Amino acid sequence: MTEAAGLANELRLAVHRLTRRLRAQRPVDGLTLTQLSTLVTIWRDGPMTAGEVAEREGIKPPSATRIIAGLVALGLISRTVDPADARQLSLAATDAGEARIQADLQARDEWLAHELDTFSEADRELLRHAAVVLGELAGR
Amino acid sequence: MTEAAGLANELRLAVHRLTRRLRAQRPVDGLTLTQLSTLVTIWRDGPMTAGEVAEREGIKPPSATRIIAGLVALGLISRTVDPADARQLSLAATDAGEARIQADLQARDEWLAHELDTFSEADRELLRHAAVVLGELAGR
DNA sequence: TATTGTTATACTCTATAACTATA
DNA sequence: TATAGTTATAGAGTATAACAATA
Numbered sequence: 001m002t003e004a005a006g007l008a009n010e011l012r013l014a015v016h017r018l019t020r021r022l023r024a025q026r027p028v029d030g031l032t033l034t035q036l037s038t039l040v041t042i043w044r045d046g047p048m049t050a051g052e053v054a055e056r057e058g059i060k061p062p063s064a065t066r067i068i069a070g071l072v073a074l075g076l077i078s079r080t081v082d083p084a085d086a087r088q089l090s091l092a093a094t095d096a097g098e099a100r101i102q103a104d105l106q107a108r109d110e111w112l113a114h115e116l117d118t119f120s121e122a123d124r125e126l127l128r129h130a131a132v133v134l135g136e137l138a139g140r
Numbered sequence: 141m142t143e144a145a146g147l148a149n150e151l152r153l154a155v156h157r158l159t160r161r162l163r164a165q166r167p168v169d170g171l172t173l174t175q176l177s178t179l180v181t182i183w184r185d186g187p188m189t190a191g192e193v194a195e196r197e198g199i200k201p202p203s204a205t206r207i208i209a210g211l212v213a214l215g216l217i218s219r220t221v222d223p224a225d226a227r228q229l230s231l232a233a234t235d236a237g238e239a240r241i242q243a244d245l246q247a248r249d250e251w252l253a254h255e256l257d258t259f260s261e262a263d264r265e266l267l268r269h270a271a272v273v274l275g276e277l278a279g280r
Numbered sequence: 281t282a283t284t285g286t287t288a289t290a291c292t293c294t295a296t297a298a299c300t301a302t303a
Numbered sequence: 304t305a306t307a308g309t310t311a312t313a314g315a316g317t318a319t320a321a322c323a324a325t326a
Contacts, residue, residue, distance in 0.1 A: 002253065003264075004249075004253040004254075004256045004257050004264070005245070005246075005249045005253045007253075007256060007264060007267060007268055007271065008245075008248070008249045008252040008253045008256060009180075009245055009249070010268075010271040010272075010275070011252070011256075011267060011270075011271045012162050012173075012177075012248070012252065013177055013180065013275070014271045014272075014274040014275035014278060015155055015158050015159050015162065015274060016159055016162065016163075016173055016174075016177055017177070017197065017198050017275065017278035017279070018155050018274050018275075018277055018278040019155050019156055019159040020197075020198050020199065020278070020316090020317085021198055021277075021278050021280075022152050022155065022156065023156075023292090023293095023316095023317085024317085024318085032292065032293085033152070033156055033292095033293095034156075034292080034293065034294090037152075037153055037156055037157070040149075040153065049307080049308095050307075050308060050309095051306095051307065051308080057157065057160075058157050058160050058161055059160065059293090059294070059295090060294075060295060060296085061307075061308060061309085062294080062295070062296085062297095062308085062309070062310080062311095063293075063294050063295070064308090065308065065309055065310085066293085066294090066309095067293090069309095085302075085303070085306095085307085086301080086302055086303085086307095087301070087302050087303070087306065087307040087308070088302095088306095088307060088308085089307085089308075105145070105148075105149055106145075108148075108152070109144075109145045109148045109149070112148040112151070112152065113142065113144040113145045113147075113148045114144075115277060115280050116144045116147060116148060116151075116277075117144050119273070123273055124143075124144070124147060126266065126269055126270060126273060127147060127151060127270065127273060127274075128147055128150075129266055130151075130266060130267065130270035130273075130274075131147065131150040131151045131154045132150075132154075133259070133263055133266060133267060133270075134154040134155060134158050134267075134270075135150070135153070135154035135157065135158075137158055137161075137255060137256075138154060138157035138158040138160070138161050139157070140161075140255050160293090160294085163293095163294085163315090163316095164294085164295085172314095172315065172316085173315095173316095174315075174316065174317090189284080189285090190284075190285060190286095191283095191284065191285080199316090199317070199318090200317075200318060200319085201284080201285060201286085202285090202286070202287080202288095202317085202318070202319080202320095203316075203317055203318075204285090205285065205286055205287085206286095206316085206317090207316090209286095225283095225284085225325075225326070226284095226324080226325060226326085227283065227284040227285070227324065227325050227326070228283095228284065228285085228325095229284085229285075281326095282325100282326080283324100283325080283326075284323100284324085284325080284326095285322100285323085285324085285325100286321105286322075286323075286324100287320105287321085287322070287323095288319105288320085288321080288322095289318100289319090289320090289321105290317100290318085290319090291316105291317085291318085291319105292315100292316080292317080292318100293314105293315080293316080293317100294313100294314090294315080294316105295312100295313085295314085295315100296311105296312090296313090297310105297311085297312090298309100298310085298311080298312100299308105299309075299310070299311090300307100300308085300309075300310095301306100301307085301308085301309100302305100302306080302307080302308100303304100303305080303306075303307100
């Protein structure tokens with residue numbers, strides 16, 4: 001096993017387990033991790049089309065359609081047809097969506113941010129860089 | 141938003157997306173990410189009971205039961221009743237299971253290890269440490 | 281009674297294939 | 304014809320609640 005392959009395996013197992021844990025941190029009546037991730041993306045980088053959502057989140061268009069429909073039904077994003085090209089949508093976070101992000105992040109952070117506070121500052125600095133590198137890797 | 145909360149959010153989004161990507165790297169006729177993770181755990185740290193599998197993987201017993209049944213059906217782990225306590229199982233990787241780990245890891249690493257090779261050695265060193273810290277976090 | 285594991289059931293996440301509407 | 308998005312369908316992943324077997 002090469003050096004990078006050993007790292008790949010450890011990273012795969014650790015990331016998989018951590019995601020399971022983070023998914024389970026869903027607050028009562030809260031958004032799922034997938035909904036929250038998509039909502040944050042639209043809020044931070046929107047307005048954007050459905051295709052852009054799929055690309056940024058790394059999912060296929062049918063998956064984006066379903067997640068978007070759920071967020072619209074909850075009133076957390078608005079969905080309007082592009083006047084210049086009626087095939088495309090314009091998706092944007094609503095005020096309720098922004099408020100929901102704050103509330104859900106706070107609830108989810110009760111656990112994660114608390115745990116992060118028990119690590120050394122050096123480890124947090126490490127994770128800060130790691131989050132950027134992992135995000136880049138996910139986008140490849 | 142506190143410093144740790146900001147980090148928590150970035151880490152959550154990055155880890156979630158990377159897991160999606162890693163899950164999708166399933167080779168044709170290969171094990172799912174969940175099956176592979178469980179099999180590697182039993183192979184490396186086994187023999188162990190079903191309860192230990194659930195605890196190490198961070199899942200509930202019914203989930204462990206289902207995954208274990210699938211791996212047994214594939215002949216990748218053996219499942220014997222503990223002679224000293226008939227409520228408990230003893231789970232161990234078979235030779236076929238060990239071979240399957242090698243094959244599936246190699247197939248999955250074609251993508252991940254290759255991408256990791258395009259990062260700087262400093263980034264790989266960073267990820268090596270991060271994998272350990274993330275693994276610890278997942279186990280909290 | 282307490283513990284270990286299983287069964288029944290339901291919800292979430294995601295994909296591929298086939299389709300509709302618009303360009 | 305090509306593109307943006309949707310619908311239909313299926314498989315994977317996981318949990319809670321209720322149960323069975325054993326200690």
